[in-house]
Amino acid sequence: MATMRAAVWGDGGALLSAELPRPEPGPGEVRVRVRACGICGSDLHLRSAGFVRPGLAPGHEFAGTIDALGAGVAGLAPGDAVAVEPLRSCGRCDPCRRGLDALCTSGELLGVHAHGGFAEYAVVSAERAFPVPADLDPRVAALAEPTAVMVRALLRGGCTGGERVLVLGAGTLGLLGILAARAQGAGEVWISARHPAQAALARDFGATRVLSEGEATPSELALASRATPFDLVVETVGGGADTLTAAAAAVRPAGRVSVVGVFLAPVRLETLPLLLKEATLAWSYCYGRGDGRPDFASATALLSAERERAARLATHAVPLAEASRAFELAADRKGGAIKVSVIP
Numbered sequence: 001m002a003t004m005r006a007a008v009w010g011d012g013g014a015l016l017s018a019e020l021p022r023p024e025p026g027p028g029e030v031r032v033r034v035r036a037c038g039i040c041g042s043d044l045h046l047r048s049a050g051f052v053r054p055g056l057a058p059g060h061e062f063a064g065t066i067d068a069l070g071a072g073v074a075g076l077a078p079g080d081a082v083a084v085e086p087l088r089s090c091g092r093c094d095p096c097r098r099g100l101d102a103l104c105t106s107g108e109l110l111g112v113h114a115h116g117g118f119a120e121y122a123v124v125s126a127e128r129a130f131p132v133p134a135d136l137d138p139r140v141a142a143l144a145e146p147t148a149v150m151v152r153a154l155l156r157g158g159c160t161g162g163e164r165v166l167v168l169g170a171g172t173l174g175l176l177g178i179l180a181a182r183a184q185g186a187g188e189v190w191i192s193a194r195h196p197a198q199a200a201l202a203r204d205f206g207a208t209r210v211l212s213e214g215e216a217t218p219s220e221l222a223l224a225s226r227a228t229p230f231d232l233v234v235e236t237v238g239g240g241a242d243t244l245t246a247a248a249a250a251v252r253p254a255g256r257v258s259v260v261g262v263f264l265a266p267v268r269l270e271t272l273p274l275l276l277k278e279a280t281l282a283w284s285y286c287y288g289r290g291d292g293r294p295d296f297a298s299a300t301a302l303l304s305a306e307r308e309r310a311a312r313l314a315t316h317a318v319p320l321a322e323a324s325r326a327f328e329l330a331a332d333r334k335g336g337a338i339k340v341s342v343i344p
Contacts, residue, residue, distance in 0.1 A: 005344065006119035007323035009052040010148075015324045020057065020115065022124040024068035030126050032084060035138035036317070036341045037062035037117030039330040040146065041171055042262045045239060046112070051263045053113075059342065060086040060110050062117025063137035063141035066129065073126045081136065084117070084304075085128040085296045086110035086286065102286030109286075117142075118323055120344045130300050139314035139341045140307055146172050147299035147310075148287040149260060150180040155295070157232045157258030157283040161185030164228065165184050166250050167234035168216065168243045170198035172313055173260060177234055178205040179306050184300075190230070192216035197336040205309055206322065218242070220252040231255050238262040248273040256280040316340040 002022040009040050010016040025031045038061035046052055066080040076082070081263050089104035110116040110124070132141045150173055159165060165186045167177045181189045188208040192215070193199035197202035202210045214220065229252030237243045238261025247257045248270055257279060274281060287295035303310050315338045318326035323342055330340040 004120040005320060006057040006115070007320055007342070008057050008118070009054050011054055013047045013050065013052055015327065017321055018057075020119060021324045022121055023115075025068055025123050027071040028073060028126055029070040029123050030066050030073055030076055030129050031068040031121055032062075032064040032082060032129065033067040033124050034062050034117050034120060034122055034344045035064040036142045036343055038139070038142045038146070038172075039326055039342065041173070041234065041238065043111075044327070044331055045264050046263050049135030051264070056110045057115040059117045059119075060112060060143040061142050062086070062122065063132065063138045063144065067121060070126070076126055076129060076131070081132050081134050081138075081141065082124065082129040083132050083296070083300055084093065084110075084124050084139045085130065085148070085294070086116060086124070086145065087128060087286070088114065089127070099289040099291070101288055113130040118342055118344070120320075128296075130296050131293075132300050133304055136304060136307060137311055137314070139317065139339070140155040140303055140310050141300075142341060143172070143176065143303055143310055143313060143339065144296060144299045147176045147180065147303055149173060149284075150177045151295045151298045151302070152287045153177070153234050153258045153260040153284040154180055154184050154232075155291070156282045157234060157256045159184045159186060159232055162187040163231035164234045164276045165190070166230040167191040167236060168233065168246060169261065170194070170202050170210075171236065171333075175201055175205055175313060176310075177236060178202060178207050179302060182206055183302055185240060195333050195336075197338065198333075201312060204312070205251065209322070216246060218245045218249040221246050225250045225252060229253075229255070233257045235259045235261050238264075240267065242268060244269045248279070251277060253277040254279065256282060258282045258284050266329050291307045313339045314341055317343050320344045
């Protein structure tokens with residue numbers, strides 16, 4: 001049996017080198033030779049909370065080239081560069097029929113429920129392999145996953161032309177949110193940034209204004225929103241941050257808050273400001289294709305157009321054998337890491 005190199009979870013969140021069986025594509029599937037896999041903030045949250053499966057190869061932000069085709073696959077060929085939408089869904093339940101694949105009643109996310117991109121190869125449904133330009137850096141192509149997350153979050157928040165948008169958090173999601181909001185017609189995009197490297201990139205990405213940590217407190221945002229009310233606030237931080245309170249303070253009356261950050265513990269939510277403003281609170285998970293166009297297709301098109309700026313997010317690349325070091329780099333935001341990629 002052919003094997004492949006991988007990094008898998010061990011006890012206590014350790015990452016171990018392993019040899020796994022090389023997967024074979026079934027009907028309607030393709031095998032992807034993984035060229036880059038990014039570490040997501042949710043990977044860090046899940047690891048710190050102990051929500052990992054020993055023996056599983058993590059990684060859900062990945063891109064590569066088609067290596068083999070299963071029976072019945074058309075429109076793709078070996079050697080094609082692709083970004084992978086890391087979902088598995090049944091296609092039959094009510095959410096699937098409405099294009100909400102991420103909400104499938106039996107769905108799985110590669111890298112969380114099944115082997116992901118911390119391996120040399122991965123098998124995915126052909127419809128979830130989105131072609132990208134052959135000359136697009138695989139580390140940039142792998143950003144299609146977080147970009148699609150932000151495309152979805154803005155759609156859930158009802159972003160329309162000319163609006164003022166505030167993005168809370170300037171990690172990968174927040175920075176990509178600037179590009180995605182501009183693409184969806186936002187008039188102004190403000191963002192809060194904790195670290196200098198994030199703030200510098202936010203300015204280069206076209207943020208109207210970058211708020212410091214001190215300027216992004218609930219009290220300061222409440223003051224700022226009186227002069228410059230925000231139509232839409234997008235929360236991208238999660239963890240244990242008090243960003244939901246900040247979002248409630250910043251949003252205008254009858255405005256919207258879209259939450260995409262991953263909170264793994266109870267958080268404080270002051271409902272009175274949201275009630276008195278009749279604000280809409282929307283939760284956004286993953287991506288979909290409910291409007292007829294997959295969010296992933298919008299994401300790959302955006303990255304192709306913005307490849308030079310997007311490439312600045314790919315700050316670190318680490319070989320697969322050093323996957324543990326990649327997680328250490330990703331967790332140390334003070335060190336200037338934005339997106340750390342593992343290269344199988």
